[in-house]
Amino acid sequence: MQQVQSVILDIDGTLIDSNDAHAKAWVRALERNDIHVPFEQVRPLIGMGGDKVLPEVAGTEKESEKGKRISSMRKQIFLHDYVPHLRAFPKTRELLQHLREQRLRLAIATSAEPDELQTLLRVIDTQASKYFEEQTSSQDASQSKPDPDIINATLQRSGFDPAHTLMFGDTAYDIEAAGKAGIKTIAFRCGGWSDKDLQGAIAIYNDPANLLAHFDTSPLKQGF
Template identity: 60%
Template sequence: MTSHRPVKGVILDVDGTLVDSNKAHAQSWVEAMKEHGYDVPFEKVAPLIGMGGDKVLPEVLNISKDSPEGKKITESRKKIFKEKYFSTVKAFPGTAKLLHHMHDQGLKLAIATSAEPDELHEMLQLIEPNIDQLFEQKATSKEASQSKPDPDIIHATIDLIGLDPDQLIMIGDTAYDIEAASKASLATIAFRSGGWSDRDLKGALAIYDGPEDLLNHYAESPLSRGI
């Protein structure tokens, strides 16, 4: 019989994992780039969502996020997302219930996201008012110099939550989440809700459609039976 280590904490991604925002972010990047003279197809940007702007801009335009041009595009993206697309973003079914259930089971919850702090707060409010009180810690772009798939944000979150990697599990929706977690010695549960295929998410311990699917199968999941 295989021995499983109990899970004591969960590190969660937000975009594409808890809220249905990946397409909105991709469209915001496309329009921001176009505003500054770069005509980039949506199909080129969409697979990069899950990385931060420090990865998206060099990958698509070969410019740094911290360059004058990069800063202008980044600010435009933020403005476009807030004014045009934020109202279209919704939490996935079962998100609030899953978070409350994990919290009630005694798990420490933390966020690891490439989003900026103000954007994260607004995203969490879409799930449920005051839902952020369930999280012990929230690591954002401010805590990491490099976004996923580099492990900086995961390392920062581990330090903040105060548990060993073998006591934690990551929940995310992209191959970048799995890669970043793996580099930080964390196991991963993946959701299909971000639009990635099972083949893309193959490094995960288990794959579910989204928060509601995991909640419905919680008893058999790594969260309950251990890693």
């Protein structure tokens, strides 16, 4: 039985209710480039970065001229039209505070771009950065989830021991990426994925509030 010493957290769909907003921003950016892809096709891809989404829905690479144009539009749409309306899931701030009170070390690992990450953190709390020792984002990895690059970068920068670290995520991509880096995952349903999709996790909770309510019986307290 391993005791938890540190936690690596995803943010979109895990701490903040933003997955639908990301998908809508992609759909609108694609439409502005005469690529018509339904929301239902894009939504299951959220959790991966643009390096994975663009080849799938637009047949182009993120670093191509077309890919850069679409990515830039998506980002502008997301930040301008959707971020002002985003909310953290219930008890997110309280969960982060409790984790720190339990002397657990925390880090963020996300496919979001660095400035998007800072904006998202402010949705949780204007001082949310204080909870995290490290923040890794798309600029820190050549490949986004489900490749393990971002998780590995977080481990390297933080010095977390994988054997005593858990991942918080909401998608199968989080679970796969963490697994490739030697880390087990606690999954949340609030990102919109089914229990079947999340079956690789060691525990599944509805949302941060649900985990906080059952903290003492969770792997965070009991070990794994």
